[in-house]
Amino acid sequence: MVFGRTENLKKLLFISDFNRISLTNYNCWSCKKELTEKESKLQFCPCEINTILPVNNKINYFELFNINMEYNVDVKLLTKNFRQLMKKLHPDLFTLKSDLEKKFSAEQSSLVNKAYDTLKSPIKRGVYMLDLIDPHFNAEAIETHESDAEKRLILMEILELNEIIDEIKQPKEVEELAERLEEIMRPFEDELEDAFSQKNYKKAISVVSKMRYFKNVDERLKDLQLKFNIQNV
Amino acid sequence: MSVQLTRNILKNTRLLKSLDSVKIATSSYHEKVIDHYENPRNVGSLNKKDENVGTGLVGAPACGDVMKLQIKVDENGNIIDAKFKTFGCGSAIASSSLATEWIKGKTTEEALKIKNTDIARELCLPPVKLHCSMLAEDAIKAAINDYKTKKKVAQ
Numbered sequence: 001m002v003f004g005r006t007e008n009l010k011k012l013l014f015i016s017d018f019n020r021i022s023l024t025n026y027n028c029w030s031c032k033k034e035l036t037e038k039e040s041k042l043q044f045c046p047c048e049i050n051t052i053l054p055v056n057n058k059i060n061y062f063e064l065f066n067i068n069m070e071y072n073v074d075v076k077l078l079t080k081n082f083r084q085l086m087k088k089l090h091p092d093l094f095t096l097k098s099d100l101e102k103k104f105s106a107e108q109s110s111l112v113n114k115a116y117d118t119l120k121s122p123i124k125r126g127v128y129m130l131d132l133i134d135p136h137f138n139a140e141a142i143e144t145h146e147s148d149a150e151k152r153l154i155l156m157e158i159l160e161l162n163e164i165i166d167e168i169k170q171p172k173e174v175e176e177l178a179e180r181l182e183e184i185m186r187p188f189e190d191e192l193e194d195a196f197s198q199k200n201y202k203k204a205i206s207v208v209s210k211m212r213y214f215k216n217v218d219e220r221l222k223d224l225q226l227k228f229n230i231q232n233v
Numbered sequence: 234m235s236v237q238l239t240r241n242i243l244k245n246t247r248l249l250k251s252l253d254s255v256k257i258a259t260s261s262y263h264e265k266v267i268d269h270y271e272n273p274r275n276v277g278s279l280n281k282k283d284e285n286v287g288t289g290l291v292g293a294p295a296c297g298d299v300m301k302l303q304i305k306v307d308e309n310g311n312i313i314d315a316k317f318k319t320f321g322c323g324s325a326i327a328s329s330s331l332a333t334e335w336i337k338g339k340t341t342e343e344a345l346k347i348k349n350t351d352i353a354r355e356l357c358l359p360p361v362k363l364h365c366s367m368l369a370e371d372a373i374k375a376a377i378n379d380y381k382t383k384k385k386v387a388q
Contacts, residue, residue: 141294142294142295144294151292152290154292155290155291155292155299156290158292158297158299158320159290159299159301159318159320162299162320163318209294210294212294212295212297213292213294213297213299214297215296215297216296216297216298216299216320216321217297219297
């Protein structure tokens with residue numbers, strides 16, 4: 001309470017600081033070191049103090065985890081890099097730091113969480129990559145129409161999976177479902193990997209459009225895994 | 234100590250936030266949607282091998298919802314029974330529940346006249362949920378279509 005006025009003053013300073021940062025993206029807010037574009041996408045200033053940096057909105061999720069932008073992601077490496085980043089960025093580590101640093105840590109770790117969730121999921125990763133290549137692609141993926149027979153098969157499969165989920169009572173059943181979903185998704189994933197590596201985006205759009213149908217089933221499976229405490233990595 | 238304290242505070246704010254979102258979610262659904270969602274009419278399945286049963290299966294890739302609507306038709310072309318099974322959001326469930334309620338007792342020709350806008354208006358669906366009522370209209374059409382194809386093959 002004694003520090004009330006100073007705190008307010010500090011807050012004012014932070015606000016003005018923050019405005020300046022968003023204007024000059026390429027300087028460290030603390031040591032004022034000029035950052036290259038690559039450095040500005042780091043989480044910490046490369047100086048000795050290693051100050052936490054604000055999120056550079058231009059960063060893509062692949063850059064964030066320092067992995068190649070390919071559909072075929074090494075999930076183990078992704079998880080390893082995710083944990084390493086979190087070890088440095090988690091808001092718990094910033095409780096004694098300034099408000100600005102707390103804010104940056106919260107924003108950085110929330111981005112890392114979102115990025116990890118996206119890249120880990122074969123469906124979300126496909127949608128995200130389409131978005132990165134051309135933001136119009138996903139709109140096309142929604143408009144894409146499969147042949148009626150193909151669509152019918154997909155829908156029957158989804159209906160059946162949902163019915164199975166409704167009946168699940170044991171962890172073993174959740175694992176069986178996960179395996180089954182993986183078997184269904186694998187051919188799509190292989191096709192998508194080929195399509196992206198050959199830059200055949202028409203094909204990629206068509207595969208993603210089919211995969212999107214399984215989005216809800218995938219979410220329901222994740223909820224079950226959480227409920228039964230099953231690790232899905 | 235301080236870490237533990239922040240954790241607790243974080244937990245509590247998260248809890249508050251989730252409570253907030255629950256409040257928003259319920260208040261944005263119209264009571265008619267909630268009624269159909271909580272007491273869905275005609276949930277279940279009919280024997281799809283029965284030649285008097287037509288099955289419509291539709292889905293939308295954008296949201297991943299899937300809707301199965303079945304009708305049982307008598308020799309005069311009247312829909313004597315209708316069942317549905319929908320996996321999706323509350324609006325999709327309400328739309329299909331209402332659709333089965335409406336088509337029961339109608340002839341297949343009358344049922345074909347039901348438009349998604351009628352369903353949306355009855356349930357007061359917001360613009361972002363219009364595709365749910367569209368799905369219900371497609372499901373009615375698909376079920377009637379399936380019934381008619383079956384009859385043609387039988388003849």
